[in-house]
Amino acid sequence: MAEKKDNTKLMMMLLKGRTLIVLALLVIFFSIATPNFLSANTMLLLAKHVALYGILAIGMTYVIITGGIDLSVGAVVGLAGIIAGGMIQNGVTLESMGVTLYFSIPLVVLITIICGAAVGLINGAIITKFGVAPFIATLGTMYIARGFAMLHSSGATYSNILGHDALGNVGFTFFGGRIAGIPVGAIILAVIAIIAAILLKRTVFGWHIFAIGGNEKAAKLSGVKTDNVKILVYIFSAICATIVGLITTAQLEAAHPASGETWEMNAIAAAVLGGTSMAGGIGTIGGTIIGAFVIGVISDGMVMCGVSEFWQMVIKGLVIILAVIIDQFQRNMEAKMALQARNESK
């Protein structure tokens, strides 16, 4: 019996570390398949790509742990880019006063983040105050945010976002650049990931997120202000999306209203690959980051192997489904172990 128990323990360890194992296997596979894969350049490029949906996935992880979903993040990416790009290229014209204002870059960033956060506030308010299902509420705001992005530029791209010295608004491309060879996006990802992980595990707010996702009614009866916590979580997700909008705009040196389309799906996929439960109550930031890297390695690796984009989609889909099947398996096993512990304590 003891041996059997050890086996279950080993099995659990393997299951828990499965995403990391998959990531390692993928890296080994691609470094054999394409000799250049393990080079510093490839890795930095990978980090730059992963930064984008990695940051989205961090916000998404919070939302999913509360038992919700945020479909609007992709649209917020587009909207944030357009708001920032528009402010840099055309300024803000106050018709009544007949002036056009150009803001410095820190102010542009701040205003954009406030606008993005407003979308999150709206999401949270619709969900908590009017009782709309998160899927529907954020589906609605997804269309609305995308629509406003299109309206703002009439569907066009703001391509002049370098700014002018005379206007004092240069320097936006910093977000698309590198510090000591490391992409700024990757650094921002690291910073947000660390903050998010600490918030989640070391603060009352973080545990309230877990409690809401595990059993909202019980959380509420324990004095958790469920509405406030959920609103904050959707704001956090929207701010993550806004930051991604700023980074991608800076990387491309252009703000396109359609950018970020379907990225919400990559974010969900990364979170789920990282072990976040769609039923809520379970998830880690570390897992999500690994999940984001798995998606990144598959995409970049297959591009380098010359696999067509269409096959990439098929394979990504298979990986996600497989991940969730294994996840389910793990949960059943955990439930069984809990039952076993309960019987043994008798």
Place this chain on the structure above:
Amino acid sequence: MDELEVIHTNDEVVLHAEKVSKIYPGTKALDEVSFDVYKGRTNVLIGENGAGKSTLMKIIAGIEQESAGELFMGGEKVHFDNVSQARAHGIGIIHQELSLFPNLNVYQNIFMAREKTKNKIGLDNEQHIELTKKILAKLEHPIDPYTIIGDLRVGQQQMIEIARNLIADDLKILIMDEPTSSLSEQEVQVLFKIMRELMAEGISIVYISHRLEEIMQIGDYVTILRDGKFVASAAVKDIDISWIVKKMVGAKKSYPQRKEKIDWSKREVVLQVKDLCLPKKGGGWLLNHVSFELRRGEILGIYGLMGAGRTEVFECIMGLRPEHTGEILLNGEKIDIKDVAAQIDNGFAWVPEDRQREGLVQTLDIGKNISLASLKAYAKGIFLQSDQEEAAIDQNIKDIHIKVADKRLPILSLSGGNQQKCVIGKGLLTKPKIMLLDEPSRGIDIGAKTDVFEIMNHYADEGLSLLVVSSELEEIEAIADRIIVLSNGIKTADMVKEEVTQDKLVMASYKGHTTAKSA
């Protein structure tokens, strides 16, 4: 095992389990248990939680499969791979945890997977509704067949669950796993009447219950299990309650009584509820001018039938019913009730009725479930001081004797009784002045019940005031210093411990209905 006596009887055995075992990874839930189900009789299975009763039932009902041993029906060996096979042999089960569809209505639930059809395709809803009305009339619960199950009270839902099984043709054995745990006295009596009718029709009943008085009332044969093993069996007419308790726990136990003589008139009133009214959806009142007061260190019991408004009193006090009217005074001052969080800050703690749905966060571990309501107290700025939190959890586990191997284990790894202690511990950690407990002993075994009552006694002695809702007469009689009775939203009695008798309580619990009718 001298008690392994042979029962001398002329009753026919309809099902015999021979040395049935069930092995889960790492544990033996059932160890070579033999069990007879007598035709047209109530066959009682008892034992503390974890004794193996539910496991044996599940094997007979085809939900789980035996690891060893055999089942016989009418002399032939049978084996059930699933519920359908068991049902084909005429075995039905009423689960302890209700297995209804809350989103569907009454008749849809009753006929789920047994639908009557027209021309093999269309649903014959006229027939469904007609049969539903008939069966519910028989059960003395004329509920509208169109009512959505989720809108019914737990007791009513239990009746639907029973109705569901009665609708099956050629029912031979009906297994009832704690069917009365959420029923009122009145409903229990209706249920017993139905059981007697079923038995008269030759249907055998397998009955699991923690309520020993019931077993003496309705049981014919009793089989006692302990730790997955057979302990004894006997005909009920030959035994008494103390015999059962002795066999179950190995020693005689009774509920701890409140003992201290206190002059309550000298104790300060901490909570005063004045003219509490709560309108009912569609007219009438859920609570109709209910007033009472609670003194420091007092345990006030609230007794009443299901739906009498007991839980609603708690919901009003905790801020879940903003539509209520009336005054609630804390230490003589009227409080403005905002929400649960604010009420916890005001010194209230609530142990809700439904442990799984309202008490526990199943995805969190044992420790976090205990500290959840008091997390703020361990925070410095926004950061949680985990050493303080751990210390508080450990102290709590020690104080109220929660049996925990490791507080980082999932909450569901604990037995029901220990889960309940965690919910109580969570409330205690908020350092409450007033604690509201709604059916705190529901679905836990006698040992754990005694523990829970001891916790309540202990904290009351230390000055905590408690409001306790219970449906069990003996329990509420033992634990409460004073009892108020609610009936149909009206307070019909208010008596101190010395005045309380079970008769008076039951009488008062019906009063509200008669006055409502005559009015």
